[in-house]
Amino acid sequence: SPPPPLPPPPAPPPNSPPPPSPPSPSTSSCFALREAAPGTWPIRAPESFPYSCGEGDAGLAPSCLDSGRVTFAEATDACAAAGARLCSAFELAAGVAQDPDCPDNDQLAWSRSACGPGLYYTVKAQNDTVASIDECRSEGDRARLRCCADILESPPPPPGPPPGPQPGAALPTPASQAGARPAPPAETSVDLDETDLANLGGEGQSGAGPAAQPPLETGVDLSAEDLANLNAAEDAAPDYYPAARREAVRPDADGSAAGDA
Secondary structure, three states: OOOOOOOOOOOOOOOOOOOOOOOOOOOOEEHHHHHOOOOOOOOOOOOOOOOOOEEEEOOOOOOOOOOOEHHHHHHHHHHHOOOOOOOOOHHHHHHOOOOOOOOOOOOOOEEEEEOOEEEHHHHHHHOHHHHHHHEEEOOOOEEEEEEEEOOOOOOOOOOOOOOOOOOOOOOOOOOOOOOOOOOOOOOOOOOHHHHHHHHHHOOOOOOOOOOOOOOOOOOOOOHHHHHHHHHHHHHHHHOOOOOOHHEEEEEEEEOEEEOOO
């Protein structure tokens, strides 16, 4: 007997939201912050976080020397104003922002590590394990302020699109037309007198008409056979060879042109 049919494949899992993007680095590097305030922003945990520096005093408001506490939004803005960022929970637990000049290293400070919607870990700045010292708090609560920065600063944003033309401004001339001669004016009809018509070698009315034919080449020795062929061609196409021109170049019975003196 045939084998039983295979069971249908399991249904795909429901669409899940994309994973959050990695936190952006600080706008100023540790070196730039240290250059602005020598002796500050050291790398305090080179074994765990060799690319992070932290601070609890220099350039921060409120600093660790104050008794004030801030909300999560206030802490985020204070670090950004200093060119730094909030520390992660692991950075705080590793002692990246443990400042020996600060008396509040054993108090909970804000981290940027989320523990739920609108919730963030608060961690003591002293070097210890996260499990024993962290606390998940609402972003509206208050905690101490610590900030961290990165060895490499955040790259500048990509340039935006070029601005469009202003209303009423003339459009730029394409490079292919730069320096090109202006187009000639459109051809108009002109009145030609008899002298102009004679110089053009044809008869016609004033205004636009058939294109003038180039003057027949003179001063050329033609054989009797050439003259016979030329006369036959002129007789076959009288409109192409104007009568005045034919009379000027057609030889007489004695072999001389009608125009010869």
